Amino acid sequence: MSRDSRYLEDLLHHDIPLTRALGLRVEQWENHELRVKVPLQANINHKSSMFGGSLYCASVLAGWGWMHLRLREAGIDDGHIVIHEGQIEYPLPVVDDAIAICSAPSDEAWDRFEAIYRRRGRSRVTLHSRILAADGRDAVRFTGQFVLHK
Template structure:
C-alpha cells in the first residue's frame, strides 16, 4: 500500500465511519486506477452473499475515492465531492470477498471537468465502477455515478 492509499483509507475511515464497520480497505492506487477491498464477512446478508446496500456503498465509494485522489494530484483541495446520481446493476451474486474498481474517464472528460470547475466552481463527472468476486474478473456489480465537485 502506497502513501496515497494509506491517506485515502484514513480519510474514508475518519470522514465516513461506516467504512470501518464495512471492513473497507484501500488495496492500491496506481496507473489512475483505484481498488478497494470489501470483505464478505462484514457485509453478509441472509443468503450468505454480500448485502446489496454494502455493494452500492462500495461502488459509490470507489468512485468518490478515485475523484478525491485524482483532485489531490491536480492540487485541487478547495472542493467538496458529492454523489448526485447513480445507476447500478447486480449481474452476479458476490459470494466471496470482493474488489471495487474505478478506472479513469477519458482525458477529454477529465479536461472538461477541470475547466468547468475552474470557471464555475462546480462541475460534474461521470465515473464507471465495478465490483468483482475475489479470484474472478467477471463484473458482479456495475455502477455509473454522477459526481459533483463544488466549492
C-alpha cells in the same frame, strides 16, 4: 500499501465512519485506477452472499475516493465531492470479498470537468466502477455522476 492508499483509507475512516463498519480497505491507487476492498464476513446477507447495500456503498466509495485522489494530484483542494446520481446493476452474486474498481474517465472528460470547475466553481463527471466475480466477470456495475462544488 502506497502513501496515497494509506492517506485515502485514513481519510475515509475518519470522515465517513460507515467505511469502518464495512471493513473497507484501500487496496491500490495506480495509473488512475482505484481499488477498494470490503470483506464478505462484515457485509454478508441471509443468502451467504454480499449485501447489495454494501456493494452499492463500495461502488460509490470507489468513485468518491477516485475523485479525491485525482483532485489531490491536480492540486484542487477547495471543493466538496458529492454523489449526485447513481445507477447499479447486480448481474451476479458476490460470494467472496469484494474489490470495487474505479477507472479514470477519458482524458477529454477529465479535462472538461477540471476546466469547468476552475472557471465556475462547480462541475460534474461520470465515473464507472465495477466489482468482479471470482471468474473475472462483472458481478456489479455502477455508474455515478459526481459533483465537485466550492
